[in-house]
Amino acid sequence: MGEQTNGFEPLIITFCCYWCAYAGADLAGTSRIQYPPNIRIIRVQCSGMVHPNLIIEALTNGADGVLLLGCHPGDCHYLEGNRRAQARAEAVTLMLQDFGLEPERFRLEWVSASEAPRFAQVVTEMVEQIKKLGPSPYRTQ
């Protein structure tokens, strides 16, 4: 896959929880913080509602990576949604191998509503990581 990385622009599906990460992304926008344009943000009520099905489906339908961003532990608006997301994230990481994907294609991070620079940093790191890995084997174009 190495030779294809020249000019490869990854597509990363990003699930942001409504209460923290989406507000953080919003703040990154209004603060005009720069980050790579490779992500597509999907707002969800809570990181805990993102079932492994959705993550696996995104990756097996051609997304190069999936980011799941939620509130810091203890800050969840729904008390323990992010804990649940964390428990499932371990299962997702394990299952990616069964689908022939690198575990690094999925990442769970905590981003609070005030952490705009952190949001930009996580996104930048993820894009760099995926660029290193190359396109997803499920990608059709």
Added chain:
Amino acid sequence: MAVRLAQEWFAICGGCEVTILDIGEPLLDILPKLEIVHMPVLMDHKLFGQTGEGTTAEIPQADVGIISGGIRNEENKHLAQEMRKKCKTLIAMGSCACYGGIPALANLLTTDDIYEKVYRGSITTDSAATPKEDIPALTDRVYAVNEVVPVDLMLPGCPTPADMVADALTALLEGKPFTLPTKSVCDECPTIREKKAVTTLTRPLERPEFAVGKPLNEMRCLMEQGFLCQGPATRAGCGGHEGIPRCIRAYMPCRGCFGPLTEKANPMVDMMGALASIGLDPKVIPDRAATFNRFVGAGGRLRPLPRR
């Protein structure tokens, strides 16, 4: 006029054919309405004509065709297409025909790996070249019948419950619609569910807690007792007219032979997500891909791991 029935079997153990006999008395009402024109397990009907004069494998015209078994080689594929051409209604019977079944566990390996293991890799086998002449070549993986030809009706189960076969055939003969249950095994399961939490796993052959002779609705849910039960991600209906899931009746956890509730679902993802959410460490689940896709390996659910 009798309804002409053709039946063909591919990669299968033959248990689903036995199930047709297992229908019992209702079979006596069904049989007179049927004229069996092709059924390798039951009658001597040759594919290339009775004296071998034909040049291509042919199946006689039929109103109803039943296929059991998944597509494992080129011969299976040809006969499946032939069945589709000659039969007005095509039924996929059994988990192998519907989802690949046990033979589809081979989809975890490439055909080259399989040949290598079978003909050269095993220490108890004298090494030999892979046979090429006079036998059909393997397909690149095991396919469910509906991946090769369109199927009108799927009757899953390992084997398909006799009641379901009888109901489906009766409905077909009377021109009535037949649909599979849309509930999960858990919806039919009578055991007691106390709280949604599993933190430790028990080995599958250990004895669950139950009182002999007491009804099942006094036994605690097997999943809550720590057995990996695939009921939540499996279609109901295996219990037949009695309605109680078959494996549960034998104090065993569901193994998922009826396949997922929706066609595209992946039981492994569903089960791993569910188990992780209720507190089980996902790392303790042994051989998750094969365990949760035991009967449904076709359709791209099981695939060889890429070499890195």
